[in-house]
Amino acid sequence: MELKEISLQLEAGRAKEVKALVQQAIDEGFPADRILNEGLLAGMNAIGVRFRNNEVFVPEVLIAARAMKMGANVLKPLLTESGVQAAGRVCIGTVMGDLHDIGKNLVAMMMEGKGLEVIDIGTDVPPEQFIETAIEEDCQIICCSALLTTTMNVMGDVVRAAENAGIRDRVKIMVGGAPVTAAFAAQIGADAYTPDAASAAEQAAAFCREMKEKQAV
Amino acid sequence: MHARERVEAVLNGRKPDRIPNFNIVMFFSAKQGGRSFRDYVSDYRVLCDCDFAVSERYGIDMLSAISDPMREAEGFGARVRMPENGVPYSPVALIDDLYDAPDKLKPYDPYNGKRSEDRLRAIEHLQQYRGEYVIGGWVEGAFAEACDLRGINDFLTDIACEDEDAIHALLDITCRQAIRFATAQVKAGADIIGIGDAASSLISPAMYRTFAFPYQKAIVEAVHAAGGRTKLHICGNTSKVLDQMVETGSDIVDIDWMVDLRAARDAAKGRHTVICGNYDPVAILLQGTPELVRERVNACADLFDGGYISSAGCEVPMDTPEENLTAVLRALEERGV
Numbered sequence: 001m002e003l004k005e006i007s008l009q010l011e012a013g014r015a016k017e018v019k020a021l022v023q024q025a026i027d028e029g030f031p032a033d034r035i036l037n038e039g040l041l042a043g044m045n046a047i048g049v050r051f052r053n054n055e056v057f058v059p060e061v062l063i064a065a066r067a068m069k070m071g072a073n074v075l076k077p078l079l080t081e082s083g084v085q086a087a088g089r090v091c092i093g094t095v096m097g098d099l100h101d102i103g104k105n106l107v108a109m110m111m112e113g114k115g116l117e118v119i120d121i122g123t124d125v126p127p128e129q130f131i132e133t134a135i136e137e138d139c140q141i142i143c144c145s146a147l148l149t150t151t152m153n154v155m156g157d158v159v160r161a162a163e164n165a166g167i168r169d170r171v172k173i174m175v176g177g178a179p180v181t182a183a184f185a186a187q188i189g190a191d192a193y194t195p196d197a198a199s200a201a202e203q204a205a206a207f208c209r210e211m212k213e214k215q216a217v
Numbered sequence: 218m219h220a221r222e223r224v225e226a227v228l229n230g231r232k233p234d235r236i237p238n239f240n241i242v243m244f245f246s247a248k249q250g251g252r253s254f255r256d257y258v259s260d261y262r263v264l265c266d267c268d269f270a271v272s273e274r275y276g277i278d279m280l281s282a283i284s285d286p287m288r289e290a291e292g293f294g295a296r297v298r299m300p301e302n303g304v305p306y307s308p309v310a311l312i313d314d315l316y317d318a319p320d321k322l323k324p325y326d327p328y329n330g331k332r333s334e335d336r337l338r339a340i341e342h343l344q345q346y347r348g349e350y351v352i353g354g355w356v357e358g359a360f361a362e363a364c365d366l367r368g369i370n371d372f373l374t375d376i377a378c379e380d381e382d383a384i385h386a387l388l389d390i391t392c393r394q395a396i397r398f399a400t401a402q403v404k405a406g407a408d409i410i411g412i413g414d415a416a417s418s419l420i421s422p423a424m425y426r427t428f429a430f431p432y433q434k435a436i437v438e439a440v441h442a443a444g445g446r447t448k449l450h451i452c453g454n455t456s457k458v459l460d461q462m463v464e465t466g467s468d469i470v471d472i473d474w475m476v477d478l479r480a481a482r483d484a485a486k487g488r489h490t491v492i493c494g495n496y497d498p499v500a501i502l503l504q505g506t507p508e509l510v511r512e513r514v515n516a517c518a519d520l521f522d523g524g525y526i527s528s529a530g531c532e533v534p535m536d537t538p539e540e541n542l543t544a545v546l547r548a549l550e551e552r553g554v
Contacts, residue, residue: 060377
């Protein structure tokens with residue numbers, strides 16, 4: 001088989017087929033990291049690009065992500081066994097008072113598609129919880145989402161809470177959501193604003209690479 | 218001209234004294250009135266008083282009984298929480314299995330003693346101003362309501378992979394209820410029914426054609442048959458479905474800020490559709506200056522020669538500086554038509 005088959009089925013959102021193909025790839029002796037990168041992540045990346053280009057829409061992304069998850073579950077034990085490391089760790093949630101989670105979910109899916117480990121702390125998350133999770137889970141990135149103009153100011157509280165906890169220099173804080181703008185992100189002292197899910201995932205992956213390189217130096 | 222004459226003029230293809238202002242005020246209105254949002258969404262007298270004061274002060278031409286998306290879901294039996302100063306929400310989706318929808322969702326009389334009835338009371342209460350203002354009602358579109366009942370993540374997954382008949386069965390129920398609610402609002406004295414179908418901006422044009430368009434059109438036609446007019450309002454980027462939005466036959470098509478207003482204008486060409494929109498509520502109204510507001514209000518209006526109503530792309534944010542909303546009216550008064 002070719003690993004491309006996995007990515008194509010994933011793009012079409014066919015979860016059962018993806019699961020079966022991942023198993024087949026394992027049985028045929030493909031290394032776990034290649035199945036992950038050339039199969040699952042390649043497919044999720046392709047969907048991400050098509051989503052940003054308005055070629056596919058939210059439902060197609062949701063079922064592709066579901067297919068990725070099914071495939072990843074089959075692969076997980078092997079990845080752990082072979083010591084494959086995530087590209088970075090992100091904790092993500094919608095800020096306190098905001099329950100609109102579809103944008104946050106899409107970003108989380110796209111980030112997983114970039115090989116990042118995503119700790120999804122859900123909706124209506126108080127600033128302290130972002131910080132506690134980032135510390136406990138050793139996250140490089142905190143990602144905050146808000147759909148409402150009434151809740152987006154909480155993002156500024158998250159930045160301040162990170163400062164107060166003394167972790168501001170080791171986490172990047174990313175913000176997004178319909179009312180959020182680059183100017184707003186700059187004003188509250190966040191590290192990045194991204195306008196869509198695919199860009200958010202790319203930005204997060206870039207931050208993680210940067211931080212790894214810095215550590216190496 | 219007073220507001221009613223002004224709006225009627227535009228809808229009938231005549232020249233108003235100035236372009237009407239259809240800004241949507243909810244949180245802003247409650248705040249200006251010194252009331253909690255919970256009071257605003259649960260007591261029509263509070264909503265009417267706050268909205269009338271804001272409309273008088275900022276020259277908004279329609280008094281609208283609009284507050285939040287959960288009135289219909291609550292009527293179907295969803296548990297709805299009302300935070301003191303947040304949007305009402307349902308902590309658990311009422312429909313946890315798409316295929317259970319027809320058994321679980323029973324049609325109901327909108328005069329149900331709950332917040333559906335409260336909206337009808339608001340419209341009745343607003344009749345005292347109908348000599349001068351147009352009165353607006355509001356319903357959730359069938360697609361948005363299905364998302365409210367089933368949970369948006371689950372329903373958007375359903376439409377990608379579940380049985381089409383089951384999806385239509387749910388949409389058929391939400392559509393019928395929307396029609397019942399909308400026609401009751403027209404009977405209570407609403408001139409224009411807003412149809413809010415936010416989630417339908419998240420799907421492909423093909424899915425929109427199958428799952429959103431037919432129901433929007435059905436609601437529009439039912440409101441027309443009852444003697445009312447419609448404003449189709451879809452939050453988000455609807456660039457790829459502008460033609461379909463116009464094709465619903467809605468009298469007014471309300472466009473969010475991400476859409477190129479020129480494209481919306483062109484989509485409506487050769488029809489009687491009035492386009493409403495679409496400066497950025499956050500970057501312009503909330504974060505901008507009166508000069509910037511004036512510039513953007515004019516830039517939008519400059520694209521039209523009639524058939525246009527001015528508004529931000531979506532709700533006026535709660536913390537919008539008063540001088541910015543004043544600047545909207547100033548700009549419209551200065552320019553005339």
